[in-house]
Amino acid sequence: MNFDFSEEQQMVRDSIARFVQDDYDWDTRRAIVASDTGMSDKAWQTFAELGWLSIPFAEEDGGFGGNIVDTMVIMEEIGKGLVVEPYLPTVVLFGGLIARAGNEAQRNAWIPSIIEGSTSGAFAYVERQSRFEIADCLTQAKAAGDGWVLNGEKVVVFNGANCNQLIVLARTSGEQWDREGLSLFVVAADAEGVNRVDYPMMDGQRVANITFSDVALNADALLGEAGTAMATVEAMIQEATIALMAEAVGCMGTLNAKTLEYTKTREQFGVAIGSFQSLQHRMVDTMMAYEQAKSLLFKVVCEYKQDPASADASIHALKVLIDKNAKLVYGEATQMHGGMGITDELDIGHYAKRLMMINTTFGDATYHRAQFMDKAYAA
CATH class of the missing domain: 2.40.110.10 (Butyryl-CoA Dehydrogenase, subunit A, domain 2)
Structure with a gap:
């Protein structure tokens, strides 16, 4: 199976990465979170101008005609940058429900305004x-x-x-x-x-x-x-859960990269702590946890793209796995950074907090484990 991204998907990935690097550094993000609204209207308009808000919507509704893979690409980059602007609530959930359940007049009324950034849902x-x-x-x-x-x-x-x-x-x-x-x-x-x-x-x-x-x-x-809304809502939550798990994978990957870099620069007993074999083993464990989560995310996305109904059990499994593996990743990242890992000034603790909140959204691991077992026994 080909896991390479298309040229358009790679361009979107690169454009979000550049935005985070150039316009959404840690100090900028902290200032946005501390503001009255907790988000940046300027950043949201940038999303609109660069076309990111149009990607999941059908071409006949004025969108790019993207699919779950495109959403995964966007949400993973959002996770890497800890972006707080409401892509998931507005585009994935609000816009997704309009696209799924709305009639032509309702889609024409709301989707173009979401794409242009004037409707926040x-x-x-x-x-x-x-x-x-x-x-x-x-x-x-x-x-x-x-x-x-x-x-x-x-x-x-x-x-x-x-x-x-x-x-x-x-x-x-x-x-x-x-x-x-x-x-x-x-x-x-x-x-x-x-x-x-x-x-x-x-x-x-x-x-x-x-x-x-x-x-x-x-x-x-x-x-x-x-x-008759329940079937539509459950289908939408299913898609939003995949998007949220992609954000979690982005957070986990960045935590691993930042922690690995830190172990190369922090010294103890006159040498970098990254030279200690025990810490090397722990970093291998967190890297394996991240790669395992990313691999299952790709599997779920492929299943969902082919047939959303067939991916139901795998989505439950993904939620359980990311809850478990994310705890390992942010726990080790916090520990290896020491006391500074939980300070407000350093971003490490904020990635950990975001992962904690992701793990409780749309059901925690206990809930999804029970759902998975119900489906397994039913089969």
Whole structure:
């Protein structure tokens, strides 16, 4: 099987790498995270100008016509640079749901504005009681005339602090745990009755808890057919999980490279610590953990590209493996850097924090291990 990237994919990879090197160094990133919004509008417009926001969308919608491989390339480079701008929430999740479930009018209304950088989106689906079970939904949308009235609360909404549009998962029929009866609605973030409380996570990403109090929605706010959203949401989360794992692999690779370089320069007993055999063995272990995770990511991407349904079990396995291997990589990186490895001034600890947050997004290792075993026994 050919694992080489196409010329276009390599160009995208190189352009993001140059952007991180030239315009997104560690001090710049720290200043962005410390700002009121926790992201850079200037950087986001650069994403738009360079065409990165258009890549996953179909050509008929104004996009580049990319696939999961293109998304993997972008997200891995984002992971290497610890980029905090909301590519995953806006392009992969919000834009992906519009592309999957929206009619022609809705795609024409939103996808071009995502591509040009004017629409910043978020997917509001997590509730306080739901943990990793997406179908556990208490937020309700009730029919009212030609439209809907939305009530409920969503928590830990990625990019919820800065988005101007939301896609909200709400129950239009059925009971709290029912898979049927869930629907998707596009909601303006500044609509009357929408209240946001934003806060930073430990990795610097800004999220929000959002309440909806009698929010009036037009009929065209409904995305797809009422009551049938769960299949679309699960398919989208599957794709977003692969994207997130690509970001994790990018983080792990950079941690390994930075730690290896550090062992060549830090001296103890008059010699570089990289000359100690025990540390060499530990660096080999972390490199093997990274390569193992990268190999399984490639396997999953190939499976998903051929048939998304067939990749389900492998995606669960990938989530479990990256949780395990990432802990080894960031644990050793932190230890080898010593006390400075956990300081705010050094980037090592921030890569570790990002990996910790990635490991809890879309389900932790315990959740995905159980899902994998269920599918294995069912087979």
